[in-house]
Amino acid sequence: xxxxxxxxxxxxxxxxxxxxxxxxxxxxxxxxxxxxxxxxxxxxxxxxxxxxxxxxxxxxxxxxxxxxxxxxxxxxxxxxxxxxxxxxxxxxxxxxxxxxxxxxxxxxxxxxxxxxxxxxxxxxxxxxxxxxxxxxxxxxxxxxxxxxxxxxxxxxxxxxxxxxxxxx
Numbered sequence: 001x002x003x004x005x006x007x008x009x010x011x012x013x014x015x016x017x018x019x020x021x022x023x024x025x026x027x028x029x030x031x032x033x034x035x036x037x038x039x040x041x042x043x044x045x046x047x048x049x050x051x052x053x054x055x056x057x058x059x060x061x062x063x064x065x066x067x068x069x070x071x072x073x074x075x076x077x078x079x080x081x082x083x084x085x086x087x088x089x090x091x092x093x094x095x096x097x098x099x100x101x102x103x104x105x106x107x108x109x110x111x112x113x114x115x116x117x118x119x120x121x122x123x124x125x126x127x128x129x130x131x132x133x134x135x136x137x138x139x140x141x142x143x144x145x146x147x148x149x150x151x152x153x154x155x156x157x158x159x160x161x162x163x164x165x166x167x168x
Contacts, residue, residue: 024056131155
């Protein structure tokens with residue numbers, strides 16, 4: 001019965017998770033979880049229990065993942081919750097994998113933006129940034145990080161020596 005429910009839920013996901021690499025969008029989406037529930041009225045699908053979603057270079061791991069669909073039944077937003085939740089993808093062929101984590105990860109597909117909330121971390125090619133909130137615009141390749149409301153907390157960026165430019 002659980003396998004059948006998962007197959008029905010998978011068939012309800014016509015849109016790819018992202019267009020990171022051109023090949024990612026043409027790859028099948030594989031979803032594993034302990035439980036799944038689709039609510040057609042709310043246009044949501046909720047996966048719970050050691051959720052793993054894979055599509056090409058994209059991999060999401062979380063305790064709970066909620067997919068929100070628009071009126072055309074296309075996935076418009078993905079919310080991942082965990083301690084922490086993890087997201088990875090290869091944005092471009094010449095770039096290394098991007099690793100993101102946070103207690104909450106919101107992926108806005110139309111805007112091609114990832115919001116990492118609480119205990120946020122973003123790492124690519126050895127450069128790491130941590131903070132309370134990180135907003136990453138994948139299209140524009142712009143990262144904005146904030147430390148949160150606590151004045152004692154600050155963002156932290158670590159850049160390995162090989163990535164530093166002379167004169168900086």
